[in-house]
Amino acid sequence: xxxxxxxxxxxxxxxxRAARAQALVVAAYGLILPPAxxxxxxxxxxxxxxSLLPRWRGAAPIQRALLAGxxxxxxxxxxxDAGLDTGPVLLQKKIAIAEGDDAHTLHDRLAxxxxxxxxxxxxxxxSGRARATPQAAAGATYARKIGKAEARLDWLRPAxxxxxAVRAFHxxxxxxxxxxxxxxxxxxVEGRGAPGEVLDAATRLVIACGERALEILELQRPGGRxxxxxxxxxxxxxxxxxxxx
Numbered sequence: 001x002x003x004x005x006x007x008x009x010x011x012x013x014x015x016x017r018a019a020r021a022q023a024l025v026v027a028a029y030g031l032i033l034p035p036a037x038x039x040x041x042x043x044x045x046x047x048x049x050x051s052l053l054p055r056w057r058g059a060a061p062i063q064r065a066l067l068a069g070x071x072x073x074x075x076x077x078x079x080x081d082a083g084l085d086t087g088p089v090l091l092q093k094k095i096a097i098a099e100g101d102d103a104h105t106l107h108d109r110l111a112x113x114x115x116x117x118x119x120x121x122x123x124x125x126x127s128g129r130a131r132a133t134p135q136a137a138a139g140a141t142y143a144r145k146i147g148k149a150e151a152r153l154d155w156l157r158p159a160x161x162x163x164x165a166v167r168a169f170h171x172x173x174x175x176x177x178x179x180x181x182x183x184x185x186x187x188x189v190e191g192r193g194a195p196g197e198v199l200d201a202a203t204r205l206v207i208a209c210g211e212r213a214l215e216i217l218e219l220q221r222p223g224g225r226x227x228x229x230x231x232x233x234x235x236x237x238x239x240x241x242x243x244x245x
Contacts, residue, residue: 057085088132
């Protein structure tokens with residue numbers, strides 16, 4: 001495996017050429033390859049991308065798919081060009097996004113699928129049977145890099161969106177008093193109240209949202225361990241009406 005911090009140096013390009021590879025395989029690299037790198041192997045550079053291109057080009061396709069509530073995603077094996085995930089696609093494989101999938105479980109499923117797809121794509125190239133299909137201009141979306149501030153929940157938003165955020169950021173963050181608490185698992189439930197208000201904290205933890213409510217199933221205080229809601233509440237009782245920020 002070769003993972004240079006930049007491919008703009010002559011030394012890095014010479015190392016690629018010296019390998020005499022028929023094709024370059026790129027996965028989760030995060031940089032656009034310069035023309036000299038793209039031309040370093042006769043069959044070009046192939047990228048394993050964790051979305052069904054042209055949807056979710058960019059750095060965070062798994063998280064963006066979860067945040068958007070997509071029902072399916074997949075792997076695209078793409079011939080790299082000078083753009084950002086804009087090259088023609090050799091092969092795609094789809095999977096359904098399960099109701100309980102989070103960024104980690106979906107990543108692992110896609111990683112296994114990506115390895116299978118790349119082996120298949122390389123075999124097609126070697127046999128001369130590969131057919132690259134240009135990406136359609138319609139339907140292209142950009143999966144921008146995840147920022148730390150995004151992981152903090154905004155209780156004004158609908159509960160369904162916040163439940164997706166918990167799965168996408170895994171963990172999401174919410175502020176209780178002076179503490180930034182990590183939220184690892186949640187589900188949407190019925191409930192009404194001021195956004196951020198604790199509606200139930202007896203044996204479960206239910207918090208009002210802009211629409212409906214969110215039941216927090218697993219959470220973690222700073223310096224603590226991950227706890228189920230009932231165990232968390234035994235150590236940190238929350239009277240109804242307590243507000244999360």
